[in-house]
Amino acid sequence: MKERSIPKETIDRLPLYLRCLEKIIDEGEVNISSGNFSEKLNLNSAQVRKDLSYFGDFGTRGVGYETETLAKQIRSILHLDKKWDMALAGAGNIGSALLTYTGFNEGDFEVQVAFDKDPDLIGKEINGVNIEDAEDMEKIIRDQDIKLGIITVPAKAAQEVADQMVEAGVEGVLNFAPTLLDLPKEVKLAQVDITKELEQLVYYL
């Protein structure tokens, strides 16, 4: 392993490696080669090796990578060796779907608290998560020391909610609103834009 700067594409692929590993660990495999990896993920095998080599010499020549060990290492690289608490703003369609989504609620990520402006929703509970008044968001996020925010409010309200989250100490934002958020550069942003995905998709049809 040599010191090099890590392409963001490599970071993009780490979750895929991890997911693939978890699956084959389940199937009882102890080792996996870069070639095997690359087939399962539609990649070039050199790319797999290079991606992993940014973080250490995890493999054994002639053998491959030990599945359990590699999975642990990737989890550690991605900072998944702790549980991440999240705050969700906007308990509408997508928001409440995420609250009941079991994909992450049981694992590395957990929504601790949700917020909305709608008086009919405030005080309710979805899948064990309380919906609080949006007015109290800043205080509650700060008090609970939450570092991850999910934005599922309408586009018009997204920037304001993001600003409040940042003010409250949030360091990473997952935004579902179809808006380009303007955040301080030390705050990280992930964007999920369903309409954009559809629009790109049909270009190719």
Added chain:
Amino acid sequence: MKERSIPKETIDRLPLYLRCLEKIIDEGEVNISSGNFSEKLNLNSAQVRKDLSYFGDFGTRGVGYETETLAKQIRSILHLDKKWDMALAGAGNIGSALLTYTGFNEGDFEVQVAFDKDPDLIGKEINGVNIEDAEDMEKIIRDQDIKLGIITVPAKAAQEVADQMVEAGVEGVLNFAPTLLDLPKEVKLAQVDITKELEQLVYYL
């Protein structure tokens, strides 16, 4: 405009240009320059010009781009000058959230029919969309000549559902299940992977 091959990144950005245009058309702007565009979207202005120049010489030197005309042209490039009917498989959390999502239901994309295996859901209706028996999916998609499928079933079932959709004539798939789908290369895939986004996000924290 010269004949060149179009980078996929350019296609990625077209929906953003379009959204930006629609916003400033609303604000009454008649023209926009590449520099103005680039500020709003955090891009390099040469990139904006180059992106647009792949499809024609849309601008006027000294003036910029006419907002209305450019929006029409981008819509046409993206094949948004027709309405796209969609079929949705899996009326659970995310699925039903998408059925009530107003972001695309009124516009260029419309879910015509949904499918599930759960007898409690079959026959019900969400936001005006009928939930049909998953058994009948292939026939119904074929009969209604639907070309776009949305997959919101659990990961384990995703490949099978995708296969059925392809068999029924679907040409584009938007997949929310955290699985790498194996599709014939003529069928286009867009992937929305929330857990992956979160995992990448916390890497940077």
Added chain:
DNA sequence: CAAAGATAGTGAATCAAAGCACAAAGTTTG
């Protein structure tokens, strides 16, 4: 235990995208 086989790690070559910088073509101003 030596030879054959498998596979990681990586420097060098290739490919692709982004950005620079300038000519061309329009608009505005005095």
Added chain:
DNA sequence: CAAACTTTGTGCTTTGATTCACTATCTTTG
């Protein structure tokens, strides 16, 4: 109406990612 200004379109350069191809190790086999 000429000079100054604005802004597009694009060839060329730079930057960054992918892939190739080879060496270094390790395992397996006869």
